[in-house]
Amino acid sequence: MTARDKDKEEAFDYDVILEYTGQMGKFQLRNCILLFFPVIFPGMAVMSYTFTAAIPQYSCQLTECPSVNSSSAWSMTNFSRQDACYRYNPNLTDPDVYCQPHYTDADINDTDLLQKCDSWVYNRSTFESTIVTDFDLTCGDEWKVTMASTVYMFGMFVGATLLGNIADIFGRRMAFTMNAFLLACSMTATAFVTNFPTFCTLRFFTGVSAMGQFLITFVWGVEATGLKYRTMVGCMYNGFFSVGCVIVGIAGYFIRDWRTLQLVISIPMFIPLVLYWIVPESIRWLITKKRLTEARDLIDKAAKMNGKTVPEHLLFDALKSKNIHAVVEEPPSPKSETFVQIFRTRVLCIRIFVMCSAWIAVAMSYYGISFSAANLSGNFYLNFELLMIVEIPSHFFYIYMMGKAGRRATLCGGLFICGLACLAAGLVPKDPYIYQVLCSLIGKFFAAGNFDVVFTYTAELFPTGSRSSSIGLCSTFGRIGSMMSPIIANLGRNNSPEVPFIIFAVINIIVGFVCLFLPETNNETLPATIQQAKDLSKNNLPCFRSKENDSN
Numbered sequence: 001m002t003a004r005d006k007d008k009e010e011a012f013d014y015d016v017i018l019e020y021t022g023q024m025g026k027f028q029l030r031n032c033i034l035l036f037f038p039v040i041f042p043g044m045a046v047m048s049y050t051f052t053a054a055i056p057q058y059s060c061q062l063t064e065c066p067s068v069n070s071s072s073a074w075s076m077t078n079f080s081r082q083d084a085c086y087r088y089n090p091n092l093t094d095p096d097v098y099c100q101p102h103y104t105d106a107d108i109n110d111t112d113l114l115q116k117c118d119s120w121v122y123n124r125s126t127f128e129s130t131i132v133t134d135f136d137l138t139c140g141d142e143w144k145v146t147m148a149s150t151v152y153m154f155g156m157f158v159g160a161t162l163l164g165n166i167a168d169i170f171g172r173r174m175a176f177t178m179n180a181f182l183l184a185c186s187m188t189a190t191a192f193v194t195n196f197p198t199f200c201t202l203r204f205f206t207g208v209s210a211m212g213q214f215l216i217t218f219v220w221g222v223e224a225t226g227l228k229y230r231t232m233v234g235c236m237y238n239g240f241f242s243v244g245c246v247i248v249g250i251a252g253y254f255i256r257d258w259r260t261l262q263l264v265i266s267i268p269m270f271i272p273l274v275l276y277w278i279v280p281e282s283i284r285w286l287i288t289k290k291r292l293t294e295a296r297d298l299i300d301k302a303a304k305m306n307g308k309t310v311p312e313h314l315l316f317d318a319l320k321s322k323n324i325h326a327v328v329e330e331p332p333s334p335k336s337e338t339f340v341q342i343f344r345t346r347v348l349c350i351r352i353f354v355m356c357s358a359w360i361a362v363a364m365s366y367y368g369i370s371f372s373a374a375n376l377s378g379n380f381y382l383n384f385e386l387l388m389i390v391e392i393p394s395h396f397f398y399i400y401m402m403g404k405a406g407r408r409a410t411l412c413g414g415l416f417i418c419g420l421a422c423l424a425a426g427l428v429p430k431d432p433y434i435y436q437v438l439c440s441l442i443g444k445f446f447a448a449g450n451f452d453v454v455f456t457y458t459a460e461l462f463p464t465g466s467r468s469s470s471i472g473l474c475s476t477f478g479r480i481g482s483m484m485s486p487i488i489a490n491l492g493r494n495n496s497p498e499v500p501f502i503i504f505a506v507i508n509i510i511v512g513f514v515c516l517f518l519p520e521t522n523n524e525t526l527p528a529t530i531q532q533a534k535d536l537s538k539n540n541l542p543c544f545r546s547k548e549n550d551s552n
Contacts (some may be wrong), residue, residue: 012287015227015525017299017314023226025306031279032233035221036240038180038272042210043244044265045187047370049152049203050384051252051261053145054130058138060087060117085139089115126380128256135196144196149371149486151200155207157479163212164472168465171285172220177276179216183209184269191262213272214241215475219468222459223284227525234456235399242391242448245370249385288464288528342466347534351461352470354517356477358411358454361511364481364488365418365504366447369440371489372500383437390441391448398449402456406522411453412512418446419508426501443504454478460521463533467526 010016021027122133131137137144159179167175186205193199218237225233248265255261283302286295296315303310342348370387401410425439455471462470491499519536527533 011314012292012295013314013528014284014287017310018226020310020314021299021303021308022306024229025302025308027302027305028224028226028229030305031224032221032236034275034279035217036236038176038275039214039217039237039240040244040247041183041265041269041272042214043241044248045183045206045210045244046152046156046367047245047248047388048252048261048265049149050371051127051248052131052258053148054127054380055132055137055142055145056127056130057084057123058120058132059084061119061121062087063119084120085117086114087117089113124256126256127258130258131196131199134258135199137196146486146490148196148200148203150483152203152207153367153479153483153486155204156211156482157207157476158204159208159211160215160472160475160479162472163208164215164468164470164475166212167216167219167468167472168285171289172216172223172282172468173276173279176213176216176220177273179209179212180269180272180275183213184266184273187266187269188263191259191266211475211479215468215471218455219459219471220279220282222456223282223464223467223526227523230460230526231402231456232399234459235395235402235452238448238452238455239392239395242388242395245388245391246385249381249388253381253385284464284526341530342462342470345530345534347537348462348530351518352473354514355454355458355461355470355474357511357514358415358450359458359474359478360481361415361507362447362450362454362481363478364485365422365443365508366451366485367482368485368489368500368504369422369444369447371486372440386437386441387444390445394445394449395452397445398452401449402453402522406520407453407457407460408515408518408520411450411457411518412515414446414450414453415508415512415515418443418450419505419512421446421505422501422508423505426498426505440501443501457518457521460524460526461518461533461536463527463529465529 024032117139120136120138124133127133131148132142132145135144163175163179166178182205186202186209190199190202190206193202214237218234221237222230222234251261251264255264280298280301281294283295283298286292286298299310299315342352370384398410398414405413421439421443425436425443428435428439430436454474458471458474459467488500488503491503519538521536524536527536
């Protein structure tokens, strides 16, 4: 290692310490791999709803007509959802008439001859059971399916807001453990619900904890690594989220009963609780909170495991507080910077507004395209699995692009291409359906990769003391996009399948231009203070560079 100017190396500068311990030695690699596993479960939690709340074909159950049942030829033909909600009134029509489907009679003008259905039969060729079949969420109650999805996304909204702050205050390890327990309990309990309100309540808590588990794990893992591996590690966490989506798609294909599926994917969610006793606290967080003795112990452990040594001058403050604090009275430590201070800084305030816009667009298109799988022509399970599998190569592609082209160019370009692909998916003819599916896959490829950028980019744009809270706030706004996505996707089911894709396209393209205001962070160390975060503005595009480095 080349000689260093020790006077320029500050004690407990973790990026400098990593140059001595190794940016990705055995210590960091072990912790990152252990933290990859729990990231699978938030992906399974959110995408499982595609199967548990799938809407099968249904029609009226004609109890007065023994010869007509769920397997009859007319009860499951292709008719409008509105037609499935009515039947002939048996009190006003002849017996040979009220057992027939009313929508085949083109001459019927008297709507008084019809009545609303009070029970239904379901086509169980694709799904043995869903919450729709268990709770009869049909016709006038079909909106509840979209509402339950929105409730989950609102839970993610709350989780992103609340749990990011908890992780910054109490530490990554404690916050993660609480989240993991809540997620496992709420997911498992969902399999036993007997009514729709309870289902929605548990989906809310699942959304809260799933979002918290992903955010905390992501920050925890990224903070442990050095500059060289930060992008790769961040993308790998998103990659394992995608693996969870793929797994739930495979499980959903083989397990067609929603309660059984819920149990199968929920029970393993208790396993991450053991990580509390295995994975150490974030060293960056300990340093930020001035818990230097604990930080020194972990740094020594990391150096020993990696076969490295750290110079004593980088750990001097811990020695001082342990050994000579009784002799020399230390001056009071400077007060830790808080998340609120970001909003008192004009540059960071603008930056967080732009990132919140990016999160809205990315989350809306990612979940919207996923939920629109049911609107695509062709096989439901194949379409879903293709939309999930395409995410995995996307993460590797984005690892390369973020290092080669930088964060800003990759994010803006990804938003533009995702928008154009969604626009094409909405405008291409549905026959042959392969064109629409192909455009949707391209849009999903870039939507998934854009998540890699916004997570990594947000972590690099804001200081350590408020990093988890900043990601939490941006992700909170992303949940606005998530909450809107099932509503927009539902427009495709009830109106025209191309409408959702056109909406996603317009929003992605607009936000792609807005993100040009952001500074480049590629090859920059993680900012530890607000001043260091402000100094990133030197990497803005020339046309967006302020003449003075934020005097506010």
